[in-house]
Amino acid sequence: MNKIINDFLAEIDNRNSHEPEFMQAVKEVSEDLIPYIVSQNIYHGKNILMRMVEPERVVMFRVNWIDDNGEIRVNRGYRVEMNSAIGPYKGGLRFHPSVNLSILKFLAFEQVFKNSLTTLPMGGGKGGADFDPKNKSDGEVMRFCQSFMTELFRHIGPNTDIPAGDIGVGGREIGYLFGQYKRLKNEFTGVLTGKGVSWGGSLIRPEATGYGTVYFAEDMLNHISDSIKGKTVTISGSGNVAQYAAEKCLHLGAKVLTMSDSSGYIYDKEGINEEKLKYIMDIKNVKRGRISEYVNKYPKAEFIKGKKPWDVKCDVALPSATQNEVNYTDAKTLIKNGCICVAEGANMPCDHDAIKQFKDNKILFAPGKASNAGGVAVSGLEMAQNSLRYSWTRDEVDEKLKEIMVKIHKKCLKYGQDKDYVDYGKGANISSFIKVADAMLAQGVV
Secondary structure, eight states, rough: OOOHHHHHHHHHHHHHTOOHHHHHHHHHHHHHHHHHHHOOTTTTTTTHHHHHHSSSSEEEEEEEEEEEEEEEEEEEEEEEEEESSSSSEEEEEEEEEOHHHHHHHHHHHHHHHHHHHTTOOOOEEEEEEEEOTOOHHHHHHHHHHHHHHHHHHGOOOOTTEEEBBBBBOOOOHHHHHHHHHHHHOOOOOOSSSSGGGGTTOTTTTTTHHHHHHHHHHHHHHHHHHHOOOTTTEEEEEEEEEEHHHHHHHHHTTOEEEEEETTTTTOOOTTTOOOHHHHHHHHHISSSSHHHGGHHHHHHTTTTTTTOOOGGOOEEEEEEEEETTTTTTHHHHHHHHTTTTTTEEEEOBBBBBHHHHHHHHOOEEEOOOHHHTTTTHHHHHHHHHHHHOOOOHHHHHHHHHHHHHHHHHHHHHHHHHHHHEEEEEHHHHHHHHHHHHHHHHHHHHOO
């Protein structure tokens, strides 16, 4: 079996050796899926996984825009349309200097499995640009978004590809992108999700990824007759996902100790309560400042410059910043300090060696394709509301989100339960693969 896996990975690496993040994602999935595929006559010999790792379409384009000084700037835009077997492409847009084809292919590949897990009819895609919205004026961001959409609009549509937000693409950016799409197409349609509530957005959408991550962590703890109530929680990041993961932890009675950004992390041993979290939201969402400003108002807290929060003793860890932020050493430290549950709020924040440590030590570990699927789940609900020309209440959407996260947990249990431990990564990979693979087989070699 190892030879079959290694031969497959060698063939994929031969085509994609310059794309480390994508190869990391393919390796993680292959180790679970190939033994399963070989054991199932319906899939074995159909090259189904080989077809899944190759995008159906990749679009790369130039984005020209003019800054506030009248200078012409040039960025690179992308859209990776990975798989449409179970529905139109669905996945976020990321604006960040680190964006490249490897990162977007990894995100799009993960999105295929994540969307399958939600039970909603959505394929997988991802896109973005190497543009940094930080320290840009609203006018500069608007002009970039308009130029970006002037090319992207040719490749998307409400029944073709429905982008959403991601790192660097929040409500402001979605608004500018939607406005330009509407101008170019002369139609008001649900082509983007994450819209404002007054113009087609869904309640709970901003909160959904963070809330869903905590709901999934609570489901894992409930499965071993435990609860997040009373637990200490470390969270990385201070953006949308981290903020609402912290909020939901507080709602469920947990104590949040940390949040972070690229400059370092804050540690508040008294706990980040609702008042303190509101201040963090003001720093990050309104002032667009740095997390270090927290200690100016709350001097009993500490700011640890240039570090990640995984040295802080906790019961539950929610990595919610970016990919590969938890490595082997971080995992060992978390385990040593008594952490019993790790749920990924970001996409692939734990590297391969860290995940192995969690599994070897029987730590509850939820991969992002399962635990952070709440965001795209509510995006799917936003699409449904757009199609109906109708809006559900906050409580209705939140209840549907909880139901979806419970269903995802049950799917993971079905294929991940092994005596006294649940391998949630294996369960998520196999259950999501089956739905996509069955659709691909039914539709022929296309």
